[in-house]
Amino acid sequence: MMRRKQLQVPAAAWLAIWWVLGLQGAQAAPNAEEVETMCAQGETLLVVLWPTNGHVVELELHGLELVRIEVDITICNFESLDGSLAVYGTGGETKLQDIWRPKNGRQNISIEIPFPQSSGLDDSIVMLQAGRAIEYTIELSLMDGGYEIGATASLALALVSAHVPRINPSAPGVLHEKPFIYLLSTKQEVSRADLETEASDMLQLIWGPSPPTSHTAIWAMGCTWNEARNKLLEQVRARGKHYIYYIFTDDDASLTLRPSSVPAGHQTSVLDHPWREFERLLLLWQPAAGYARYTIQQPQETKKDEPEIECVRFADPLLVAYHFEAASFLLPYTTAFDKESWWYSAVVANALQSLHFRNHIFQFNTVYVHDNQKSIGYSAFRQMNWERPMRWLVSSVGPPGQVHEIGLENPIQVKCHAAVTTLARSKPYVVAAGQFDVCHPVFAHLRLPGRGTSTRNCTGWTIEGKLFDLLLHNVHKHHLRESHLENNITELHKKLSHLSGLLQSLEERLVPPPPMPTVSVPLAPPESRQPILADEL
Numbered sequence: 001m002m003r004r005k006q007l008q009v010p011a012a013a014w015l016a017i018w019w020v021l022g023l024q025g026a027q028a029a030p031n032a033e034e035v036e037t038m039c040a041q042g043e044t045l046l047v048v049l050w051p052t053n054g055h056v057v058e059l060e061l062h063g064l065e066l067v068r069i070e071v072d073i074t075i076c077n078f079e080s081l082d083g084s085l086a087v088y089g090t091g092g093e094t095k096l097q098d099i100w101r102p103k104n105g106r107q108n109i110s111i112e113i114p115f116p117q118s119s120g121l122d123d124s125i126v127m128l129q130a131g132r133a134i135e136y137t138i139e140l141s142l143m144d145g146g147y148e149i150g151a152t153a154s155l156a157l158a159l160v161s162a163h164v165p166r167i168n169p170s171a172p173g174v175l176h177e178k179p180f181i182y183l184l185s186t187k188q189e190v191s192r193a194d195l196e197t198e199a200s201d202m203l204q205l206i207w208g209p210s211p212p213t214s215h216t217a218i219w220a221m222g223c224t225w226n227e228a229r230n231k232l233l234e235q236v237r238a239r240g241k242h243y244i245y246y247i248f249t250d251d252d253a254s255l256t257l258r259p260s261s262v263p264a265g266h267q268t269s270v271l272d273h274p275w276r277e278f279e280r281l282l283l284l285w286q287p288a289a290g291y292a293r294y295t296i297q298q299p300q301e302t303k304k305d306e307p308e309i310e311c312v313r314f315a316d317p318l319l320v321a322y323h324f325e326a327a328s329f330l331l332p333y334t335t336a337f338d339k340e341s342w343w344y345s346a347v348v349a350n351a352l353q354s355l356h357f358r359n360h361i362f363q364f365n366t367v368y369v370h371d372n373q374k375s376i377g378y379s380a381f382r383q384m385n386w387e388r389p390m391r392w393l394v395s396s397v398g399p400p401g402q403v404h405e406i407g408l409e410n411p412i413q414v415k416c417h418a419a420v421t422t423l424a425r426s427k428p429y430v431v432a433a434g435q436f437d438v439c440h441p442v443f444a445h446l447r448l449p450g451r452g453t454s455t456r457n458c459t460g461w462t463i464e465g466k467l468f469d470l471l472l473h474n475v476h477k478h479h480l481r482e483s484h485l486e487n488n489i490t491e492l493h494k495k496l497s498h499l500s501g502l503l504q505s506l507e508e509r510l511v512p513p514p515p516m517p518t519v520s521v522p523l524a525p526p527e528s529r530q531p532i533l534a535d536e537l
Contacts, residue, residue, distance in 0.1 A: 039076035046102075046142065046153070047074040053155055056133075056170055058162040059115075060446055061125055062329050063433045063456075067113040069138070069157065074106045082143040087113060090135045102142065111138060115159070122427060128161035129325055129428045131174035131242060135159070162448075163328040167240035174242050180279055180321075181243040183232040185225065186251035189217050194275055201241070205232050224381070225250075225342040230332040245282055245290075246331075247321040252372045255292060255319065258365060274367045278321070281309065281364045286425035288326035288357035291315040292369035297414055311416035312363040313407065314350045319369040325429035326357055334442055336392065341383035347411050348389050348442060352396070354416075355406050356431050359423040361416075386411045395466035396440035437466065 035047055049072040059067060083100035100109060113136055116124045124134060138155040158172045167175050180200035184192070187208040195202040196216075204217045205228045211219045220231055229248055236246070255274040274292075282290050294316045322330065330349050337344040353361055390411050397403055407413070438446055439458035447458070 035074050035076075042077060044077040045075065046078075046140075048072070048140070048153055048155070049074060049106075051155065051157075054158060055155070056158045056160055056166075056172055059128065059159055060162050060448070061128065061428075062431045062446055063436065063438050064115075064430075065433045067115040067159065069111045069113060071109045071111055071138070071140075071155070072106070073109060073140075075102050076104050078102055078104060078142070084141045084143055085109070085111060086139045086141075087111065088137045088139070089114060100140070113157070113159070125161075125428050125430055128159070129163065129430075131161075131164045131176060133158040133160050133172035163325055164242050165237045165240050166242075175240060176242040178241075179244040179283065180247055181236055181241075181245070182247045182249065183229065183236065184249055184251065185228040185232070189214060190251065194273070199279060200247075201243075203232055203236050224335065224338045226333040226335045226338055226345045230335070233327070233331055242324075244286075244324060245321045246324065246327050247319070248317065249319045253318045254370045254372060256368050256370065258293075258368060278364065278367050281362075281366070282321055284424075285309060285362055285422075286323060287321075287362040288323050288360040288425075288429045289315075289330075289353050289362070290321040291361075291363045292319050292367040293363055293365050294318060295368050295370050306365055308366060309362045309364055309422055311359065311420050311422050312361055312414055313354050313416045313420075314347070314412045314414055315361070315363060316371075317346045317349070318371055323425070323429055326353065326360075329356065329429070329431055329446075332445060334389075336441065337389060338381065340381070340388070341385075342381045343384070344386075344389040347386055348393050351390065351393055351407050351411060352442070355397075355402060356435065357429055358416075359421060360425065360429070362422055392463065393440075393442065395463045396437050396442050398435045398437055402435075440466070 035045065038045055051069070051071065057067070057069065083102045085100045115121075115134075127134060136157045136159065138157065140153045140155075160166070160172050164174055166173060178199055178201055182192070182195040182200055182202040184190070184195070184202060184204040186204050186206055188210055189204065189206050189212040192202055192204075202216060204212070205223075206212050206217055206219050207221060207223050207228055209221055211221075218231065218235055220228060223231065232248070233246060236243070255278065257274050257277060278290075278292060291312060297316060330352055333345040334348050335345070390407070394403060394406060397406060436443065438456050439461035440463070
């Protein structure tokens with residue numbers, strides 16, 4: 001506990017501590033001119049200009065490394081005082097920093113919040129992604145010789161997930177009414193009662209010449225396919241409602257049930273409508289990305305052993321449902337190649353989701369999506385040089401070892417490798433720091449101001465430079481492999497030499513001794529031999 005000491009303040013001066021509370025009825029802080037006047041009159045001031053009490057801090061959870069809050073204060077007419085800074089969390093964590101040295105004038109204090117970084121991180125992310133807030137309190141105290149002089153100020157903060165839209169950006173409350181929102185790109189405004197239900201809303205973007213009349217439609221005449229989907233995502237998030245799945249589709253898409261017997265265990269009441277079946281499977285499995293079976297890529301044939309769901313590596317985005325957590329990482333679609341091919345963005349998104357959300361990219365085989373092939377103006381943007389977007393994307397990997405996993409050899413392979421299994425969601429779809437290169441242009445949306453949860457400085461970063469670093473890594477890895485092989489060969493030579501010596505020694509031991517010399521004794525002729533008598537024996 002801090003020691004308290006009474007500060008003797010001259011009668012001509014008084015101590016005023018201001019905090020911009022932002023609460024109803026709270027006294028407003030003086031402006032810059034008022035502060036300058038009061039300081040000139042000799043008044044002792046500690047004015048905290050920003051942030052306000054109850055300030056909402058949006059956290060970008062992908063690549064989260066730290067949570068740091070910048071606090072602006074103004075101090076005047078303080079002499080020989082130290083400052084202590086404490087941060088208290090609702091989870092019981094406390095961090096006391098003795099790093100604040102008050103100085104007269106305006107200054108900025110950078111305060112690191114002890115957000116869980118180990119065992120408690122997963123539970124905290126679950127809370128945030130559920131739309132709840134994690135509260136922290138910052139307390140500033142002025143000290144004199146190690147004693148607290150009673151000049152303190154506290155600030156309550158609410159940490160929230162940037163992935164969960166809120167009606168009021170300055171408040172932590174979340175409006176969650178329906179699990180699905182259909183985001184439809186269409187040439188002209190349409191009425192879709194099958195997409196606007198008790199469980200789903202719809203927002204449509206009209207890219208044709210006629211403006212819409214409904215409040216559930218926006219107009220962006222002549223935009224590209226990627227721009228249309230990005231505008232839809234931006235608009236639905238700006239409206240503040242929280243949805244579990246963003247379901248993107250186009251006006252030339254239609255959905256049907258699988259034309260065959262229905263797998264056992266399905267509810268007939270659900271299967272009477274393909275969109276309801278699609279929604280049922282999404283809530284059941286909660287994939288990072290869910291697709292219907294695309295009939296152009298895969299023929300309309302039914303096999304008795306065909307699974308209800310299966311893993312896909314590349315699926316056509318004619319109809320795709322993104323879990324909001326995965327969408328915050330994968331989207332918006334890149335528009336870097338819109339003048340070459342509107343299809344390249346799907347190659348990028350598919351490669352990223354297969355790399356970072358493996359086992360959670362599903363194709364539902366009980367519903368078929370059909371492309372009605374309307375003339376919608378794609379003909380000039382259909383290049384299919386798939387290596388082009390993949391060369392651009394490869395520099396986005398974090399650990400260099402991921403390069404061989406990103407799918408450079410066959411980026412549009414539909415099915416997953418046989419060893420990749422389908423798994424239901426068991427934890428949030430949040431990509432940890434170090435698993436991707438946050439400086440790559442495809443992740444520009446993760447570097448928005450005010451969400452600085454990464455310590456990475458991207459100044460001077462270029463795709464070419466990253467590719468060169470990856471090349472150097474591979475060269476170094478190759479040299480290490482060669483060095484390892486050389487060492488192995490050297491060791492093998494030593495072992496062979498040792499074995500050769502042992503073999504030679506063994507051979508020497510097994511050589512038979514030389515034969516004994518023989519002496520020839522001439523025998524007498526038979527007729528001259530004398531018989532040996534028994535008594536001579």
